[in-house]
Amino acid sequence: MGELYNRLADDIRFVESLKACINCGTCTAICPAAEFYNYDPRVIATTVQSQDDEKIRELMSSDAIWYCGECMSCKTRCPRGNAPGLLIMALRSVSQDMGFFTESEKGRQQLAVKRTIGDQILASGYCVRPDMVDPGMHPEQGPVWDWEHKNLIPVMNKLGANYNGEGSGALRKISQDDLDELQKIFEITGGQERYDKIEEFSKEKAAEMGLEFGTDTNSEYFQHIYTANNQKHNHE
Amino acid sequence: MKLEGKRLIWQDYQKEIADDHYFYARSCIRQTFFPGAEAVFVKILKDELGKDIHDEQHHTSCTGIGYHSDVVPFDTTMTVVARQFALMTEAGYENYAASCVTSFGLYTEILDTWHHFPEKEAQIREYLFKATGREFTKPKNLAHASDIVYKFRHQIAAKAKYKLVDKNTGKPLKVVEHIGCHYSKMFPHKGIGGAEYPYVLSGMIEAWGGEVIDYPERRHCCGFGFRQYLVQANRGFSLSCSKKKFESMEPYEPDMIITNCPGCPMFLDRWQYALSEMEGKTYGENHNGIPVFTYEEVAGMIMGYDPWEIGLQVHQVPAEPLLDKIGIPYDSSRKFKGKNGEDLGMPESPSYLKFYSE
Amino acid sequence: MGKHVVVIGAGPAGLETSASLAKLGFHVTLVEKEDVSGGHLKKWHALFPTLLSGKDALETITKGLDSSIKIQTATKVTGLEAVNDYFTISGHNGWQEKADAVVLTTGFQLFDSHRKEEYGYGIYENVITSADLEELFASGKAFVNRHGNKPERVGFVHCVGSRDEKVNNLHCSKVCCITAVKQAIEVKQLLPDAEVFCFYMDLRMFGRHYEELYKEAQEKYNIQFIRGRLSESTEDRDGNIVVKVEDTLLGKPLRIKVGLLVLMAGMEPAPDTKPLANMLGLKNVSDGFIQPLDEVLHTNSTEIPGVFVAGTCSGPKSVSDTLADARSAALAVADYLKS
Numbered sequence: 001m002g003e004l005y006n007r008l009a010d011d012i013r014f015v016e017s018l019k020a021c022i023n024c025g026t027c028t029a030i031c032p033a034a035e036f037y038n039y040d041p042r043v044i045a046t047t048v049q050s051q052d053d054e055k056i057r058e059l060m061s062s063d064a065i066w067y068c069g070e071c072m073s074c075k076t077r078c079p080r081g082n083a084p085g086l087l088i089m090a091l092r093s094v095s096q097d098m099g100f101f102t103e104s105e106k107g108r109q110q111l112a113v114k115r116t117i118g119d120q121i122l123a124s125g126y127c128v129r130p131d132m133v134d135p136g137m138h139p140e141q142g143p144v145w146d147w148e149h150k151n152l153i154p155v156m157n158k159l160g161a162n163y164n165g166e167g168s169g170a171l172r173k174i175s176q177d178d179l180d181e182l183q184k185i186f187e188i189t190g191g192q193e194r195y196d197k198i199e200e201f202s203k204e205k206a207a208e209m210g211l212e213f214g215t216d217t218n219s220e221y222f223q224h225i226y227t228a229n230n231q232k233h234n235h236e
Numbered sequence: 237m238k239l240e241g242k243r244l245i246w247q248d249y250q251k252e253i254a255d256d257h258y259f260y261a262r263s264c265i266r267q268t269f270f271p272g273a274e275a276v277f278v279k280i281l282k283d284e285l286g287k288d289i290h291d292e293q294h295h296t297s298c299t300g301i302g303y304h305s306d307v308v309p310f311d312t313t314m315t316v317v318a319r320q321f322a323l324m325t326e327a328g329y330e331n332y333a334a335s336c337v338t339s340f341g342l343y344t345e346i347l348d349t350w351h352h353f354p355e356k357e358a359q360i361r362e363y364l365f366k367a368t369g370r371e372f373t374k375p376k377n378l379a380h381a382s383d384i385v386y387k388f389r390h391q392i393a394a395k396a397k398y399k400l401v402d403k404n405t406g407k408p409l410k411v412v413e414h415i416g417c418h419y420s421k422m423f424p425h426k427g428i429g430g431a432e433y434p435y436v437l438s439g440m441i442e443a444w445g446g447e448v449i450d451y452p453e454r455r456h457c458c459g460f461g462f463r464q465y466l467v468q469a470n471r472g473f474s475l476s477c478s479k480k481k482f483e484s485m486e487p488y489e490p491d492m493i494i495t496n497c498p499g500c501p502m503f504l505d506r507w508q509y510a511l512s513e514m515e516g517k518t519y520g521e522n523h524n525g526i527p528v529f530t531y532e533e534v535a536g537m538i539m540g541y542d543p544w545e546i547g548l549q550v551h552q553v554p555a556e557p558l559l560d561k562i563g564i565p566y567d568s569s570r571k572f573k574g575k576n577g578e579d580l581g582m583p584e585s586p587s588y589l590k591f592y593s594e
Numbered sequence: 595m596g597k598h599v600v601v602i603g604a605g606p607a608g609l610e611t612s613a614s615l616a617k618l619g620f621h622v623t624l625v626e627k628e629d630v631s632g633g634h635l636k637k638w639h640a641l642f643p644t645l646l647s648g649k650d651a652l653e654t655i656t657k658g659l660d661s662s663i664k665i666q667t668a669t670k671v672t673g674l675e676a677v678n679d680y681f682t683i684s685g686h687n688g689w690q691e692k693a694d695a696v697v698l699t700t701g702f703q704l705f706d707s708h709r710k711e712e713y714g715y716g717i718y719e720n721v722i723t724s725a726d727l728e729e730l731f732a733s734g735k736a737f738v739n740r741h742g743n744k745p746e747r748v749g750f751v752h753c754v755g756s757r758d759e760k761v762n763n764l765h766c767s768k769v770c771c772i773t774a775v776k777q778a779i780e781v782k783q784l785l786p787d788a789e790v791f792c793f794y795m796d797l798r799m800f801g802r803h804y805e806e807l808y809k810e811a812q813e814k815y816n817i818q819f820i821r822g823r824l825s826e827s828t829e830d831r832d833g834n835i836v837v838k839v840e841d842t843l844l845g846k847p848l849r850i851k852v853g854l855l856v857l858m859a860g861m862e863p864a865p866d867t868k869p870l871a872n873m874l875g876l877k878n879v880s881d882g883f884i885q886p887l888d889e890v891l892h893t894n895s896t897e898i899p900g901v902f903v904a905g906t907c908s909g910p911k912s913v914s915d916t917l918a919d920a921r922s923a924a925l926a927v928a929d930y931l932k933s
Contacts, residue, residue, distance in 0.1 A: 025840030031847065036476050071421070072422045073417060089310075126297050147572070170266075171268070229469040
């Protein structure tokens with residue numbers, strides 16, 4: 001057993017997700033990601049089960065651990081009570097803590113997730129806010145959303161939301177005191193550290209790739225990782 | 237298909253749902269895309285059923301989307317959730333009602349984790365106290381908001397003005413129910429009807445006069461997949477999942493789709509638009525698409541609430557053909573107007589998918 | 595000798611044990627809760643690997659019964675107690691006997707396939723069990739699915755209720771792999787144009803001529819063996835069953851449409867076994883099967899002197915293994931009663 005395997009084994013989700021795998025493929029058979037990507041959760045489980053640190057490092061540096069959509073359909077079915085989806089979460093955690101995630105195209109995207117969802121949580125207290133779903137970045141949202149986005153205040157008002165208002169209700173403004181508590185929780189429990197590591201490792205990678213790093217969603221590196229797709233991820 | 241077989245399974249997955257006094261935690265995605273649905277839920281519970289529901293102003297996101305796109309560590313998420321529990325405790329409530337399925341799944345997972353690893357619960361209590369000075373009691377009852385509507389489905393039916401029935405033929409509407417993956421796939425016994433044949437929405441559909449369609453890709457994820465939608469380069473995954481479902485349900489000619497998860501109705505709605513623009517393909521009759529609703533919206537519809545008050549105009553797939561089928565009246569001229577009738581302009585019409593305005 | 599043995603359960607194990615004990619000169623009472631003896635074998639059309647008819651097999655086994663054997667049918671044992679050096683056994687109908695030794699031959703129960711909810715048994719009409727298929731074979735009726743169609747494709751799902759912690763059965767039921775091969779061949783014989791698939795995790799062809807039968811299934815009948823455990827089945831508009839399974843040897847998730855899906859239901863301990871074991875004070879029955887004194891050396895003895903086991907009440911067995919086990923149990927009883 002190597003260091004990486006031990007780090008994984010420290011994660012409660014790992015303990016709950018992988019007993020002995022029998023390689024039956026029940027997980028892969030219903031995995032939405034396995035249907036779309038060249039991806040096989042069964043192989044992830046076997047690889048980790050080998051306890052071979054070199055293979056685990058390779059896995060953590062690859063695109064493979066980033067294909068899962070965490071729908072957890074696998075957990076319902078595994079005849080050994082395993083949950084590859086949870087195992088993936090443990091792998092992704094260590095990959096980010098160790099900096100392996102910047103070695104793959106899909107892994108590098110974690111900076112994009114951090115700068116959108118991650119930062120939004122601390123800034124507003126919400127994972128998602130309507131102002132954040134920019135029709136330019138989300139053309140699939142369609143013309144009705146485009147119209148709604150242009151008229152957010154009156155539309156939200158009509159639909160009974162308390163948009164950016166004081167007090168309770170949908171889309172209310174979360175008070176600074178509440179946001180401060182959230183920030184404090186992130187600092188004490190390792191959330192802020194995770195954010196910082198994603199930034200640090202990504203910054204190194206951006207320098208290596210010769211891309212402007214910046215601090216927001218407009219930088220060269222962000223735009224690159226947000227849109228890059230080498231088209232090698234899917235079944236032939 | 238033998239319905240008796242499903243009924244036998246449903247019997248094995250009953251769950252206790254509190255009767256009153258709910259601490260309501262809102263959903264980030266629901267508020268963003270369908271805030272009218274949450275408004276309908278609160279209105280039905282308070283005004284129609286006379287229930288006590290506490291609308292907490294200090295709760296934040298549970299961080300669920302951050303957790304499931306892996307930027308937020310488990311300890312952080314557990315502590316944020318512990319804070320929500322503390323707010324519930326402080327407000328004097330013990331029945332937690334989550335609007336969001338991701339949150340509901342997460343609360344279930346966390347309570348299960350604490351059950352198996354009490355030392356983890358102790359550590360999270362310490363974290364929470366250190367960060368906020370707060371303490372909490374775990375919920376006595378944890379329900380998803382759809383559980384509560386399910387519980388009162390017959391009372392709602394008794395008060396309803398309309399049924400899920402085609403007014404011209406008198407036949408039940410054919411309804412696809414789509415359950416959010418995290419509702420019961422992780423913990424089948426925490427969901428009504430379990431994971432394989434969840435009954436939470438089917439029960440509403442039956443009680444409200446409709447007929448449930450079972451189609452091969454019924455259990456398949458809508459395609460959110462967290463990072464698979466959040467990052468533009470990955471969205472093909474999300475689209476392909478929804479498409480798989482549309483193709484699979486299409487031969488059954490569904491009149492509508494009902495969902496219980498905040499994200500799914502948005503994806504199933506928007507991807508129909510995207511597919512129509514990309515491939516010229518529309519589902520449903522006459523390029524109308526298959527309308528997708530939240531269960532709260534459907535409850536509001538049959539109660540006879542104004543369709544534009546509950547937010548049916550912010551769906552890309554138009555609701556009008558279905559409203560006509562049921563016989564629910566609406567004023568087209570007010571569809572895209574503000575609360576007091578102010579002019580807000582109008583969305584553009586898609587290339588293929590039907591668009592209704594005045 | 596004049597010693598008396600009560601055998602509980604008149605399936606193949608009980609019948610064969612009784613016959614052997616009688617031949618050895620013991621007085622035997624064979625108790626059966628049902629009206630007719632024969633157990634599961636009564637409903638089984640043909641046995642692997644030779645396709646011996648179940649009916650013929652049962653007839654041959656029953657013929658071996660000596661007229662001295664008392665067969666007490668329609669009697670559910672409700673009392674069983676060790677008293678000094680003998681046992682008292684009583685039934686729900688007032689029947690009561692004393693015995694110098696007791697042999698438990700309570701057999702197995704077929705796994706209830708409804709419990710594998712994701713396979714849709716009891717919900718989708720064209721999902722049936724291996725036992726249903728035997729009945730269909732035995733009926734001699736036309737081989738059609740529940741929609742009255744000749745299926746163009748038939749799937750066999752191995753390990754239903756076996757090797758599955760989701761249904762609390764960790765054990766392998768042993769006979770399902772070879773049964774699936776046998777039934778797949780029988781289907782091919784009835785429907786030569788049908789495509790037949792077996793979805794398996796491991797093919798456990800442990801018996802003599804099993805591997806040969808498997809080879810024949812592949813070579814002569816072109817049956818497709820796909821290594822992957824079925825994840826779910828659903829029904830399409832025409833009543834076909836759509837299954838999702840990974841071909842783990844190719845690493846590819848597959849969707850296959852079949853007109854008939856057969857679930858190879860495994861063996862579970864019979865529900866009557868544990869109460870009887872409790873009455874006797876047998877402790878080691880955690881999974882419902884009775885634990886013999888030693889799994890290698892003393893397979894028919896138990897922790898209680900004078901109490902013996904034979905057949906599937908101590909774990910899944912084929913009919914031939916069961917018969918051998920029954921004869922071996924008779925010798926173990928004889929050995930005990932002589933000493």
